[in-house]
Amino acid sequence: MVSKLRILIAYLSYSGNTEEVAAYIGDYLNKEGVTVEWHRIGIDALNDPADYDLVFLGTFTWERGATPDEVKDFVLEVGYKPGNMVIFGTGDTQFGGDDLFCKAADKLAHFYGSRYSALKIEQSPRGSQENKIEQWLEGVLNHAKSYA
Numbered sequence: 001m002v003s004k005l006r007i008l009i010a011y012l013s014y015s016g017n018t019e020e021v022a023a024y025i026g027d028y029l030n031k032e033g034v035t036v037e038w039h040r041i042g043i044d045a046l047n048d049p050a051d052y053d054l055v056f057l058g059t060f061t062w063e064r065g066a067t068p069d070e071v072k073d074f075v076l077e078v079g080y081k082p083g084n085m086v087i088f089g090t091g092d093t094q095f096g097g098d099d100l101f102c103k104a105a106d107k108l109a110h111f112y113g114s115r116y117s118a119l120k121i122e123q124s125p126r127g128s129q130e131n132k133i134e135q136w137l138e139g140v141l142n143h144a145k146s147y148a
Contacts, residue, residue: 005144008047010039011058012070017090018058021125021133025056025088028137042070049082054144057108061091065103075111085112086140088119116140 009026013019026036039046049055059071089105102120109118119136121129 005053008052009056012041058088061104065100067104
């Protein structure tokens with residue numbers, strides 16, 4: 001059952017776009033009866049990802065495809081590659097086109113060997129991209145049920 005999942009949402013946001021996606025994910029999961037805990041990268045004390053069924057990790061892409069330093073620090077602070085990572089990211093195709101769009105999210109999904117493709121959102125999730133988030137979450141939750 002989905003509601004028995006224990007989920008952490010960890011994210012870094014400068015402009016507020018990644019935080020908006022994180023909040024949308026959290027609201028969706030709460031409506032599904034899932035209890036969500038939060039970690040603001042660079043601000044909150046880190047909980048061990050092993051204590052959760054899934055850890056949603058959100059980032060933006062920086063400087064032509066780079067992962068922000070704070071997210072790299074988060075990866076180092078975790079200190080191992082948990083198998084329960086679910087990656088989401090925000091980006092902007094006007095800076096580097098499709099090749100660099102949400103490249104940090106792609107890099108993290110690859111690094112962690114995530115079972116789930118990274119969710120990639122152009123800037124703010126408002127409007128038509130909300131449906132994209134919901135479809136992605138449905139896929140993640142349906143897959144996670146098989147592992148619960």
